[in-house]
Amino acid sequence: MKNSIGRFVPDWVDGQRLKPYAGLTAGPEVHRRVETSLRSFPRGTPKLLGSIREGLDAACVRDGSTISFHHHLRNGDAVANAVLKEAAEMGLRDLTVAASSIFPVHAPWVELIEAGVVRKIYTAYAAGPVADAVVRGKLPSPITMHSHGGRARLVESGALRIDAAFVAAPTADGAGNLNGVQGPSACGTLGYAETDVGHAATVIAITDNLVPYPACPISISQDYVDYVVAVPSIGNRSQIVSGTTRPTDEPIGLEIAATAAKVIDAVGLLDENFGFQTGAGGISLAVASCLRETMLRRGVTGSFAAGGITGYLVDMLEQGLFRSLLDVQCFDLRAVDSFRDNPRHQAMSASMYANPWNKGAVVNQLSAMILGAAEVDLDFNVNVTTASDGRIIGGSGGHSDTAAGAKLAIVTTRLRAGNVPKIVERVRTITTPGETVDVVVTEAGVAVNPLRGDVKERLVCAGIKVVPIEALYDDAHRGLEKRPASPTATGGVVGIVEYRDGTVLDVIERICE
């Protein structure tokens, strides 16, 4: 069947019935936070185990179990690899791995996938060898690619039951209190892990900094943690740096950023209620830089910046441009220090950040969100999941969550990357549905989603060059030869792209070697 945005969605995949995307939810709905079974630990019950293997045993992980990881150490994470290696050595098979994101550092999983240790993956983002293996059809069951908020929904609603959650804990005490701000692997907030620990059947903290009780400041408390395992190292925190950490200084990028900042201002969002989120790329930070100038000039203090937090946003907090930062994950070490030292820099759980099924997530408070794009199409759909050759190069992360939540969701993109147009007729994979994307800012003008006549009017009044998205498409393709249609139907579904509410936006197809 086709979903409401024209994509084919199979009825069933690997025994799981799929529900096609049918547009945005209009009003409040009743949902549930699922029941969790847990072991009570009377006084004196030891929680310290001698090894990861003892942890897998204590959690009764067996063939077919679901284990989870979080990605605060990003490309420096050593915990997921160590756990899966141990699982393989134990002879476990057919595991489902729920990893909030997957990075190149997770390359050793490829061998485990081929060996049958891992059967299924849930993730919000995948880049590197694991992603490549998936799209080549090595995983027996299609990967489910959700958003960060979708993951919180999956876990809290019980649609994804975690048998054992492994928490990479920069600091832990023997009773299971954890924090992310002390120790050699301090990575800041633990927002994604916070959601897992509330619902996993067993929670195992892996730490390289075991401290005397209590591990203040406590981020995850002892009543949620079953076991603690001390290891020599949980990873390399220098690898948490995401993006460039610095605004672009390249002229076209700067021009796009300046326009995006003008768009935000023209819509009237730059006031004391301003809630802002942006990524860590060069253009994204350049938008922040332009906004900073305007806010400083006008003496505006906005409400908050959210998301993965960079040092650049920390600077803006310290300059009085925001009252607070809401941080689900630190994107660099300056953010880690700020979170540790500044009470206005606060942690949030994945659910508080973006779960569409709780009582109101932080993304719903955003005034403006700066989104990246691999491709945008004439319906404003955005792809950040696959490249034009079909490889998986990322995934939603918070992309579709923030687009849905923000008053103004702004895609900033050049018309082309090299000779490849980024404004296309139809994106290869829909990561974020066009009805949640408000404007597309390029070096050739700004396209406004026809659903947002109000926005268009304000931009025109402000003298911003507004053009139809079709004009951007023409500009992007001008002088290029007609590209061959991108390959389709290459032999089966290897991935499901879930919207944050669990309906299916699109599928990812296998590409042949």
Place this chain on the structure above:
Amino acid sequence: MKNSIGRFVPDWVDGQRLKPYAGLTAGPEVHRRVETSLRSFPRGTPKLLGSIREGLDAACVRDGSTISFHHHLRNGDAVANAVLKEAAEMGLRDLTVAASSIFPVHAPWVELIEAGVVRKIYTAYAAGPVADAVVRGKLPSPITMHSHGGRARLVESGALRIDAAFVAAPTADGAGNLNGVQGPSACGTLGYAETDVGHAATVIAITDNLVPYPACPISISQDYVDYVVAVPSIGNRSQIVSGTTRPTDEPIGLEIAATAAKVIDAVGLLDENFGFQTGAGGISLAVASCLRETMLRRGVTGSFAAGGITGYLVDMLEQGLFRSLLDVQCFDLRAVDSFRDNPRHQAMSASMYANPWNKGAVVNQLSAMILGAAEVDLDFNVNVTTASDGRIIGGSGGHSDTAAGAKLAIVTTRLRAGNVPKIVERVRTITTPGETVDVVVTEAGVAVNPLRGDVKERLVCAGIKVVPIEALYDDAHRGLEKRPASPTATGGVVGIVEYRDGTVLDVIERICE
């Protein structure tokens, strides 16, 4: 039937089957955190309501519903009274009220009980007119008196389903983020409310300090709060002061305190792992004062002090005698300031504090707990629930939780209050079972529970006067006329005293006017 400590427990009370207390649990057990149904709030759904009445309507509170309150404003709380008054005006009947504690300020409930608005009460502590009305049989269904940890268990396990939780929020924003450290009614941590909000069907914050988003530092986050109501005042925070706030200067009290401190030292607990809790009474604080001297002299820094936190414990933190404070509720305004300003002064939820059915509560980490007593009996059972005339004068609070958790649970008491002996053959009401009470310290010597031969040996070695509890009984009664047996079986059960695991320790009987 009789329970394992000899008290009669009816099979059924008001349609509820009772399970008699059967001793302490030995090993890990499997329990559940119950499923919670909730309404998801898409972007833009307003949470601000115009009145408490709108809150009751929005939560669909109806005849027979269960509503909850927390007691961080203690005898200064205005929220529970306002909500119940409104409920009465709406004509609601047969409500169950789950109030974490009840104080004299809640006197207006008596009229509502008589009018049939309130049918049943759950609480950990009751003193004042409501307690008096209950024991005179005015409540149609017996009051359930649990411990603070027992309440967390009741709520998290689903044994007590809350339809609407009202949170007295010293600060709130319009999206439902709450904190207790700002505003005219700042009362500090919100530990009891934290547990309620995770499981109530609807959560309504009542605030007298509505601030722009976000209400940093956030204690309870927006994903747990349905509605926010602004009112002129949520109470009088000067009334949160609990106990005397100052060590006693009365000689017998000082002598008892000095002995208790010696007992802790003699057992070898005064080291870097020292975890300590004490109440806010004069003798309790005098124990802290004696420990302070010893710790300062020896240069010992203990691990933590926990519980309701007083300024006295804040001083000890600031003097470097503890590494941290774990605070479920501030007992005075100095504690409120400290919690706001000192990152080593941390909040804990009621569940983290004392729930026997989670993965290990803070009470399990206590080295020593100083307990008060209205009566102690020859089996070391302690009563802090009823007076010798049968009136309800308090309840467990954290008494039975900390006694069960601490390595050394110490009752400090004089032999008599006036002419009334406090060491009795059989306490009127068992609040805390004797098997969890290790020593009783009086001005006439220290009685050690026969279960703790190890403790007795150490005290004797340290030259502390150890006597059988029977000797203390004799001393307490010497020269007094034989008291008439306290009245029993006066016409029915008006209260159930639950142990922290939900089994029944005792019942409270009606007393006639």
